[in-house]
Amino acid sequence: MSTPVAAxxxxxxxxxGTVVLDAEVDARGPWSAVVTAGDVLTIVDLYGNQAVDTLFxxxxxxxxxxxxxxxxxxxxxxxxGNLFLTTGSVIRDQESNPLMTIVGDEVxxxxxxxxxxxxxSNTLRYGHHTKHxxxxxxxxxxxxxxxxxxxxxxVGNVNFFMNVPVDPDGSLGIVDGLSAPGxxxxxxxxxxxxxxxxxxxxxxxxxxxxxxxxxxxIVTHPDTEFVA
Numbered sequence: 039m040s041t042p043v044a045a046x047x048x049x050x051x052x053x054x055g056t057v058v059l060d061a062e063v064d065a066r067g068p069w070s071a072v073v074t075a076g077d078v079l080t081i082v083d084l085y086g087n088q089a090v091d092t093l094f095x096x097x098x099x100x101x102x103x104x105x106x107x108x109x110x111x112x113x114x115x116x117x118x119g120n121l122f123l124t125t126g127s128v129i130r131d132q133e134s135n136p137l138m139t140i141v142g143d144e145v146x147x148x149x150x151x152x153x154x155x156x157x158x159s160n161t162l163r164y165g166h167h168t169k170h171x172x173x174x175x176x177x178x179x180x181x182x183x184x185x186x187x188x189x190x191x192x193v194g195n196v197n198f199f200m201n202v203p204v205d206p207d208g209s210l211g212i213v214d215g216l217s218a219p220g221x222x223x224x225x226x227x228x229x230x231x232x233x234x235x236x237x238x239x240x241x242x243x244x245x246x247x248x249x250x251x252x253x254x255x256i257v258t259h260p261d262t263e264f265v266a
Contacts, residue, residue: 042084042220047256052142052224053078055258063090065250066172066239068181071257072097073227078141078258081198085251086219089200089238091154091174093193094129094137095185097230105191107131111150121204123148123196129225137231142224145217149197151204152212154178155240168242177236185232197238198223200245212243 042050047060058077062084063069073079081090096107110132117134118127124146129138154174178192199217225233239250 042082042254048258050082050222050254051078051080051256051258052144052222053080053226053258053260055260057256058259059255059257061255063235063237063253063255065237065252066177067237068177069235069237069255070181070185070233071255072101072230072232073138073225073257074259075227075229075231076260078224078226078260079138079233080142080222080224080256080258082254082256083145083199083217083221084219084254086217086221087199087215087244087247088217088251088253089215089240089245090198090253091178091236091238092196092198093178093182093234094131094196095187095191095232095234096131096135096137097232103185103187103191103232105187107133107135107137108191108193109137109196110134111194111196115150121150123150123198128228129196136228138225138227138233140223141226142222144221145199145223147201147216148223149200149202151194152197152200152202152245154195154236155238163242172239174236174238174240177239178234181234181236185234187234197245200238212245214244214247
């Protein structure tokens, strides 16, 4: 296979099928799309050690996001009895209804508790001189506005590829990622789902190796029914 930047989308997709979307999400940038029920989203960490902050919203019959059916970290973690996500994990809304299921994972550990960086949290953690730095919350607000979502619709997010170990005393760390160039993750939509991504711009901690890079997103319509 050629490099993950140049490889054909059909070769990179973790679940084979007809490619219905193929895009590169710029370093530090936002992205969104509705993934139709049954289709599979593959996220490719092109250069390795890149955190991909992600939110999920159910979609109404009219095709617009339903803020009342938004991702819930609490419901997701409680249902699986594990803080971390990997193959078989079900992404759930606040009523514990399935939104998406991880059906393929080459990393094996994804964060549910680290949250999204913001200009305010950057200032608190790293000093007032970071106030001007673009952050994930701003990405979510910019991209969410395209779908009629605002600040009140934002919730705690998943951090794909991000390594946030939990120490025995309950404290969290943000350390070097477990991913590598070309590592992939695949999520099957259990219902029509708006996926909102901030390709994290953080440069003050190791979540991106202090050097944010692009990722690739591919949506396939499986040739046959796929079961994780």
